[in-house]
Amino acid sequence: MTRFDELTDEYLAGRSEAAGEPTWLRDRRLEAYKRWVDQQWPQLRGEELWKDTPFTRFAVDVPVVVGDGLSDPVASPLLDRTDLAARADLRDGRITLVGCAEAERHGVIVTSLRTAARDHEDLVREHLGRLTADRDRTVTASDAAWTHGVFVYVPPEVELELPIGLSVQAASPGAHLPRVLVVVDHHARCQLYLEHVANGLTDPATVDEVAEVVVGDAASVDLATLQDWEGPVGHVCLQAAELHRDAQLTHLAVTTGGATVRLRPEIHLVGPGSRIEPLGVYFADDGQHFEHHPFIQHVAGHAVSDVLYKGALQGRSRTVFRGHIYVHRDAVGSDSNEVNKSLILTEGAKADSTPFLEIECAEVKAAHGSATGQIDEDQLFYLQSRGLRPEDALRLVVFGFFAEVLERIELPAVRARALQHIAEEVEHADLTALAGRAARTVDRSEGGGE
Numbered sequence: 144m145t146r147f148d149e150l151t152d153e154y155l156a157g158r159s160e161a162a163g164e165p166t167w168l169r170d171r172r173l174e175a176y177k178r179w180v181d182q183q184w185p186q187l188r189g190e191e192l193w194k195d196t197p198f199t200r201f202a203v204d205v206p207v208v209v210g211d212g213l214s215d216p217v218a219s220p221l222l223d224r225t226d227l228a229a230r231a232d233l234r235d236g237r238i239t240l241v242g243c244a245e246a247e248r249h250g251v252i253v254t255s256l257r258t259a260a261r262d263h264e265d266l267v268r269e270h271l272g273r274l275t276a277d278r279d280r281t282v283t284a285s286d287a288a289w290t291h292g293v294f295v296y297v298p299p300e301v302e303l304e305l306p307i308g309l310s311v312q313a314a315s316p317g318a319h320l321p322r323v324l325v326v327v328d329h330h331a332r333c334q335l336y337l338e339h340v341a342n343g344l345t346d347p348a349t350v351d352e353v354a355e356v357v358v359g360d361a362a363s364v365d366l367a368t369l370q371d372w373e374g375p376v377g378h379v380c381l382q383a384a385e386l387h388r389d390a391q392l393t394h395l396a397v398t399t400g401g402a403t404v405r406l407r408p409e410i411h412l413v414g415p416g417s418r419i420e421p422l423g424v425y426f427a428d429d430g431q432h433f434e435h436h437p438f439i440q441h442v443a444g445h446a447v448s449d450v451l452y453k454g455a456l457q458g459r460s461r462t463v464f465r466g467h468i469y470v471h472r473d474a475v476g477s478d479s480n481e482v483n484k485s486l487i488l489t490e491g492a493k494a495d496s497t498p499f500l501e502i503e504c505a506e507v508k509a510a511h512g513s514a515t516g517q518i519d520e521d522q523l524f525y526l527q528s529r530g531l532r533p534e535d536a537l538r539l540v541v542f543g544f545f546a547e548v549l550e551r552i553e554l555p556a557v558r559a560r561a562l563q564h565i566a567e568e569v570e571h572a573d574l575t576a577l578a579g580r581a582a583r584t585v586d587r588s589e590g591g592g593e
Contacts, residue, residue: 144206144207144209144317145206145207146203146204146205146206146207146318147202147203147204147205147206147207147284147317147318147349147351148184148203148204150176150179150207150284150287150288152173152176155169155172155173155176155287155288156169156172156173158209159172162257163257163261164257164260164261165260165261165264167260167264167268168257168260171271171272171286172286172287172288173287175272175283175286175287176287176288178283178286178287179280179283179284179286179287182279182280182283183280184198184203184280184281185198185279185280185281186198190279192279192436193279195434195463195465195495196403196405196432196434196463200377200402200403200432201349201377201379201403202318202347202348202349202377203318203349205316205317205318205347205348205349206317206318207236207288207290207317207318207320208235208236208290208315208317208318208319209236209290210235210236210237210290210291211236215314216232216234216239216312216314217234217310217312217313217314217340217341217342218340218342219232219308219310219312219338219340220338220340220371220560220563221308221336221338221369221371221556221557221560222308222310222336222338224556225306225308225336225556226305227241227243227305227306227307227308227336228243228245228246228251228303228304228305228306228307228333229241229242229243229246229251229253229307229308230243230253230307230308230309230310231253231293231308231309231310232309232310232312233291233292233293233309233310233311233312233321233323234291234310234311234312234313234314235312235313235314235315235319236290236291236319237291238255238291238292238293240253240254240255243305245303245304245305246303246307249297249298249301249303250298250301251295251296251297251298251301251303251307251333252294252295252296253293253294253295253307254293254294255291255292255293255294256271256289256291256292256293256294256322256324257292258294259294259296259324263294263296266294266296266326267294267324270324270326270355270357271324271355272286272355273355274355274383274384274385274409274411275353275355275381275383278381281351281379281381282353282381284320284351285320285322285351285352285353285381286353288320289320289321289322289353290319290320290321291320291321291322292321292322292323292324293309293322293323293324294324294325295307295309295323295324295325295326295335296325296326296327296328297326297327297328297331297333297362298328298331299328299329299330299331299359300328300329300330300331301328301331301332301333302331302332302333303332303333303334305334306333306334306335306336306365306554306556307333307334307335307336308336308338309323309335309336309337309338310337310338310339310340311337311338311339311340311350311352312339312340312341313339313340313341313344313348313350313372313376314341314343315344315348316344316345316346316347316348317348317349318348318349318351319348319349319350319351319352320351320352321350321352322352322353322354323337323352323353323354323355324354324355325354325355325356325357325364326357326359327356327357327358327359327362327364328359328362329359329360329361329362329387330359330360330361330362331359331362331363332362332363332364333363333364333365334364334365334366334367334554335356335364335365335366335367336367336369336554336556336557337354337366337367337368337369338368338369338371339352339368339369339370339371339372339378339401340371340372340373341372341373341374341376342373342374343373343374344373344374344375344376345374345375346375347375347376347377348374348375348376348377349376349377349378349379350372350376350377350378350379350380351379351380352378352379352380352381353380353381353382353383354368354380354381354382354383355383355384356382356383356384356385356392357384357385357387358384358385358386358387358390358391358392358417359387359390360387360388360389360390360414361388361389361390362387362390362391363390363391363392364390364391364392364393365392365393365395365552365553365554366382366384366392366393366394366395367395367397367552367554367557368382368394368395368396368397368406369397369398369399369557369560369561370396370397370398370399370400370401370404370406371397371399371400371564372400372401372402372404373400374402375402376400376401376402376403377401377402377403377404378401378403378404378405378406379405380404380405380406380407381407381409382394382406382407382408382409383409383410383411384408384409384410384411384419385410385411385413386410386411386412386413386414386417386418386419386446387413387414387417388414388415388416388417388443389414389415389416389417390414390417390418391417391418391419392410392418392419392420393419393420393422393551393552394408394410394419394420394421394422395422395423395424395548395552395554395557396408396421396422396423396424396425396435396452397423397424397425397557397560397561397564398423398424398425398426398433398435399425399426399561399564399565399568401431401433402430402431402432403431403432403433404431404432404433404434405433405434405436406433406434406435406436407436407437407438408421408435408436408437408438409437409438409440410437410438410439410440410448411440411442412439412440412441412442412443412446412448412474413442413443414443414446415443415444415445415446416443416445416446417443417446417447418446418447418448419439419446419447419448419449420448420449420450420451420551421437421439421448421449421450421451421452422450422451422452422548422551422552423435423437423451423452423453423454423464423548424452424453424454424545424548424549424561424565425452425453425454425455425462426454426455426456426564426565426568427454427455427456427457427458427460427461427462427492428457428458428460428568429457429458429459429460429491430458430459430460431460431461432460432461432462432463433454433460433461433462433463434462434463434464434465435452435462435463435464435465435466436463436464436465436466436467437450437452437466437467438466438467438468438469439467439468439469439479440469440471441468441469441470441471441474441477441479441507442471442473442474443473443474444473444474444475444476444477445475445476445477446474446477446478447477447478447479448468448477448478448479448480448481449479449480450466450468450479450480450481450482450483450498451482451483451547451548451551452464452466452482452483452484452548453483453484453485453486453544453545453547453548454483454484454485454486454494455485455486455487455488455541455544455545455565455568456485456486456487456488456489456492456493456494457488457489457492457568458489458491458492459491459492460491460492460493461492461493461494461495462485462493462494462495463494463495463496464483464485464494464495464496464497464498464513465497465499466481466483466497466498466499466511467499467501468481468499468500468501468509468511469501469502470500470501470502470503470504470507470509471503471504472503472504473504474504474507475504475506475507476506476507477504477507477508477509478507478508478509479500479507479508479509479510480509480510480511481498481500481510481511481512482498482511482512482513483496483498483512483513483514484513484514484515484544485513485514485515485516486516486517486518486541486544487515487516487517488517488518488541494515496513496515497513498511498512498513499511518537518540518541519540522536522540523536523537523540526539526540537569538566538569541565541569542562542565542566545561545562545565549561549562
């Protein structure tokens with residue numbers, strides 16, 4: 144089996160030919176491979192975009208998983224319990240498609256990326272890899288060697304009532320290279336769920352994923368991506384989107400699982416009047432390392448971006464938020480806001496936050512801010528004065544902390560799954576120290592009133 148860090152052009156050409164890929168796609172792979180050879184894996188020093196997440200946390204000396212000896216499906220806590228317009232499971236180098244009458248009736252395409260490269264060449268050839276040029280080796284590796292992928296196309300003026308569900312599953316150790324391409328045509332509307340799951344793994348798995356989303360004129364997309372891994376999974380992911388005139392995208396990232404997750408939502412506002420809401424919820428437990436790096440590029444004028452990420456940490460965990468909003472000199476009338484807040488639950492957790500604005504145009508509205516702290520003792524005192532136990536008061540504060548984000552999305556199934564996972568984390572958390580601090584706060588308050 145070929146190792147992830149030892150790819151060859153012969154291997155890529157042979158695999159492309161065996162899969163029956165068109166010549167243009169094989170040539171694209173080999174072009175990307177030439178760039179991959181000239182690059183190195185990200186280094187800790189000298190790489191600005193990687194300075195907070197050591198690449199050594201990702202295993203690259205592992206074989207590429209290509210579908211041989213495919214294991215049983217992995218349970219998807221969200222998709223298995225949701226009515227869907229269509230579904231695609233990307234697992235261990237293969238894809239499983241589940242159609243639905245609603246999608247077929249509206250002419251919506253949900254198929255393998257390899258099949259789409261043949262049957263819908265114009266669309267795939269135009270958009271695949273267009274938003275990923277000139278990137279680091281993790282993205283170039285995907286351009287050259289992606290093993291399984293899904294293509295979604297929503298025709299003009301189609302409004303889907305049910306969401307489209309995509310599941311990326313790591314059932315075996317090794318390197319997984321899933322690829323997603325979504326094109327939503329003008330005046331269309333849809334919801335996309337992208338769920339990442341794994342369980343039962345004891346050996347390391349590295350998931351190197353790239354997703355591209357094109358939102359046409361006046362189209363609207365709600366995209367929820369859930370990182371719900373279990374076990375020693377390292378997930379590095381670029382999710383790039385392009386918004387055209389008056390297009391809207393709500394991007395919600397819910398990160399609760401995985402040893403290391405580095406998620407970069409990258410949004411290009413190329414059409415005037417476009418709007419993006421990047422939202423994030425994350426809960427890091429002992430030993431976990433999460434980095435969220437949203438990058439919003441205002442290219443056209445009168446576009447809006449409103450970034451809000453909130454996270455909680457416990458145990459010896461670390462989270463990193465590196466938000467970056469760039470306003471081009473011609474993007475007159477842009478309106479941007481960027482906020483990150485982190486809640487430290489226990490000693491040993493560390494949260495880093497760097498909201499960043501880069502503005503080349505004077506006629507804009509822009510704001511940013513971040514806050515990191517512990518639970519407010521006054522809130523605990525108030526809740527306990529109403530008869531709640533310290534542990535219940537703490538849980539209620541944590542739920543309320545995340546409500547500001549979750550209430551901004553109209554995705555009930557995703558909201559319920561996020562709250563369920565937060566409840567599970569809090570249920571198993573060691574909140575003894577916080578409960579004791581809360582009790583002492585009450586005691587001091589009562590003593591002062593005598």
